[in-house]
Amino acid sequence: NAGVTQTPKFQVLKTGQSMTLQCAQDMNHNSMYWYRQDPGMGLRLIYYSASEGTTDKGEVPNGYNVSRLNKREFSLRLESAAPSQTSVYFCASRRLAGGNYEQYFGPGTRLTVT
Amino acid sequence: TQLLEQSPQFLSIQEGENLTVYCNSSSVFSSLQWYRQEPGEGPVLLVTVVTGGEVKKLKRLTFQFGDARKDSSLHITAAQPGDTGLYLCAVTGTASKLTFGTGTRLQVTL
Numbered sequence: 001n002a003g004v005t006q007t008p009k010f011q012v013l014k015t016g017q018s019m020t021l022q023c024a025q026d027m028n029h030n031s032m033y034w035y036r037q038d039p040g041m042g043l044r045l046i047y048y049s050a051s052e053g054t055t056d057k058g059e060v061p062n063g064y065n066v067s068r069l070n071k072r073e074f075s076l077r078l079e080s081a082a083p084s085q086t087s088v089y090f091c092a093s094r095r096l097a098g099g100n101y102e103q104y105f106g107p108g109t110r111l112t113v114t
Numbered sequence: 115t116q117l118l119e120q121s122p123q124f125l126s127i128q129e130g131e132n133l134t135v136y137c138n139s140s141s142v143f144s145s146l147q148w149y150r151q152e153p154g155e156g157p158v159l160l161v162t163v164v165t166g167g168e169v170k171k172l173k174r175l176t177f178q179f180g181d182a183r184k185d186s187s188l189h190i191t192a193a194q195p196g197d198t199g200l201y202l203c204a205v206t207g208t209a210s211k212l213t214f215g216t217g218t219r220l221q222v223t224l
Contacts, residue, residue, distance in 0.1 A: 004156070031210075042202065042216040043157070050209075058211065090156050094210075100145055100164065101206060105156030 002026055004106035006091050012112045013081045021076040021109050023091030031094040032074040033103070034058075034066060036087040043090065049074055081113045117141065118203055118215035126221040130192050135218040137203030138185045144206070146186045148177055151200040151217075193222045 004025045013019055025032065034046040045058030049068040063085060065077045078085060091106045119138045127133055137146065145164040149157035161170050163179035163186060170177045174197075176189040190197055203215045 033212075040216060043214040045211055045213075048211065056209070092156070100147075100162045101210060101212075102159050102162070103157075103212060105158070107154070107156055 004091055004093055004104050006089075006106035006109050008109060009107065010110045012114065013078075014114055015082060017081050018077070018079050019081065020078075021089055021091075021111075022073070023075065023106060024073045025091075025093040025104070026072065027093060027095065027104065028071070029093035029095050029104075030071070032068065033092040033094070034064075034074070034076045035090045035092065036060065036085075037090060037108075038087050046076065046089075081111075083113045085111065086113045087111060117207075117213050118205065120201075120203060120215040120218050122218060123216070124219050124221075126223070127193055129194055129222055129224050131222075132189070132191050133193060133220070134187055134189045135201055135220070136185065136187050137215055139205075140184065142183050144183070146179060146183075147204045147212075148186070148188055149202040149204060149214075151202060153199070157200075157202055190220075193220075195222050195224060198222050 007022045030051045033048045035043040037043050044060050046064050047066040049055045052071045055066050067075045089109045092103045094101050094103045121136050147162045148160045151157040161177045166181045166183045168179045174191045178187050200217045200219050202217045204212045207213050
């Protein structure tokens with residue numbers, strides 16, 4: 001099992017450019033998440049998908065869109081990148097184990113917007 | 115205002131020392147999780163505590179959930195360089211979404 005994979009690992013964009021961050025999981029989990037991590041701010045939820053075909057906004061959704069392509073894949077799109085979107089982006093999936101939810105994270109995408 | 119306050123924010127210690135980090139809130143939670151994030155990686159779940167007063171041990175790591183289920187602590191005995199990383203507490207809120215604390219960054223040197 002590869003777990004949760006993310007591509008690319010690093011990306012530099014200019015202001016106004018667009019890009020899609022890819023995420024896939026091979027654990028057959030229903031729920032998937034996108035977070036951003038900034039110094040001193042911890043992990044903040046951007047969007048999540050409780051199951052295939054559904055998506056919902058998290059704490060900081062402005063400037064992003066998502067697509068739950070199928071059960072395995074959940075992508076995050078920046079339509080017009082801004083310097084404020086410079087961050088590390090993590091994708092995660094979740095399972096229910098022993099009555100508790102457990103999240104599994106990918107290795108992250110480090111995005112710089114100049 | 116952060117739902118979860120973690121302290122200290124930074125901790126630098128030498129190998130072999132003991133340490134405790136804290137996760138505090140004014141809210142009551144049904145469960146609380148601790149994650150460790152190593153440099154350049156995503157967070158990895160260490161433990162889930164669900165009962166007030168519960169103590170769980172994971173090798174040299176001891177996790178405790180407060181009696182009132184508002185706070186938690188993580189104690190590391192005889193820290194090693196491999197313990198270096200960002201320690202995050204997290205709780206499940208509405209719509210089963212996780213909320214994270216801002217973390218304690220631990221550096222263990224030889």
